Amino acid sequence: MSSMRNAVQRRNHKExxxxxxxxxxxxxxxxxxxSLRAADHNQKKRKLKALQQKASERNEDEFYFAMVNQETEGGRKRARRAEANGGGTALREEVVRLMKTQDAGYLRTTLLRTKRLRERVEREVVGAEVGVAGLSAGGVGKKIVFGEDGEGRPAVPVATEDEHYELADLEGLYSDEEVGEDEEEEEDLSKEExxxxxxxxxxxxxxxxxLQALRDRERQLGTALREVEDQRARMAGKVGGVNKFGTRFKVRQRK
Known part of the structure; x- marks a missing residue:
């Protein structure tokens, strides 16, 4: 029945x-x-009422430095102190180029210092992995202890009471295979060793x-230095770049 009712031609609804x-x-x-206009009107009335109440409860002795350091112009806040100190003004190209030069110098110095530190830590890690003495926390001393038989042996540091508890703190630091190998190698060693x-x-x-942190730091500094040098080169007109339309271009050198 409903299908028959829907099949009947009806007049189109027009507002x-x-x-x-x-x-x-x-x-x-x-x-x-x-409804929309009334809701907007009521919302503005509530805002005005809240602002009027806030103004009536205002403390006359209330003071903020923004009251004298800022002003509103065209609905936008503008700081007077920033304008007095040169803020908000565009720097000259020569000044910006000099600042880029100083940035590049700082990055180059920091990169060199990080590289030297990374190389030193690499040598220490390699030396420790191949078993170079003197890298442990306590170090291996030069003191020689002569026994009753007259033979000299390196002195083994005596562990304190706190160091005995470090054995339990180191549990879970390595894998089961490494722990098993260490236990086999440490069977003949004393507790101090x-x-x-x-x-x-x-x-x-x-x-x-x-070492890993220094490598990451060196890579980041290298990337930042290359970016600053590229900016200086583009400002000097020595290389190409991208214009405001996104088109890449190259500077043609005169022959």
Whole structure:
């Protein structure tokens, strides 16, 4: 039955338009338009009421430095102190180029210092991995202890009470395979030697993390230095660039 009712030709619905004599007032306002306009009007009334209440409760002794350092012009706040100190004004191209030169010098110096530190830490890590003495936390001393048989042996540092607890703190730092290999190698070692051995491993891990951080820092400084040098070259007109339309261009050198 519903299909038969829908098959009947119906008159198209047309909303009432603005009369011709009122066409100068624009489109005919519907109820939904009135609802939006009324909601906006009520919201503005609430804002004005809140501002009036805030103004009535204002403390006359209240003071902020922005009251004397800022002013409103065309609905925008503008700082007077910034204008007095040259803020908001465009610098000359010569000044900007000099600032870029100083930035490049600072980045170059920092990059060189980071590179030297990275090379030194690399040597320390390589030396520790191949077993160079003197890299452990306590270090290997030069003191020689002569036993009853008259043979000299390097003195083994005596572990304190706190160092004995470090054995438990180091649990979970390495994988099960490494721990198993270390346990097999440490079967014939004393407790003091085990503490010194694991402390050396802990220092080596810290050096490796420091080395990775220095490598990342060196890469970031290198990228920043190249960007500043490219900006200086573009300002000097020695290389091409991209114009405001996104088109790449190259500077033609005169022959």
């Amino acid at each position: 009432r338009a603005q009369p011709t004599e009122r066409a100068r007032w624009g489109l005919l306002e519907k109820h939904k338009d009135y 085990i503490v010194a051995r694991r402390r050396k491993r802990k220092v080596l891990d810290a050096k490796r993390r420091q």
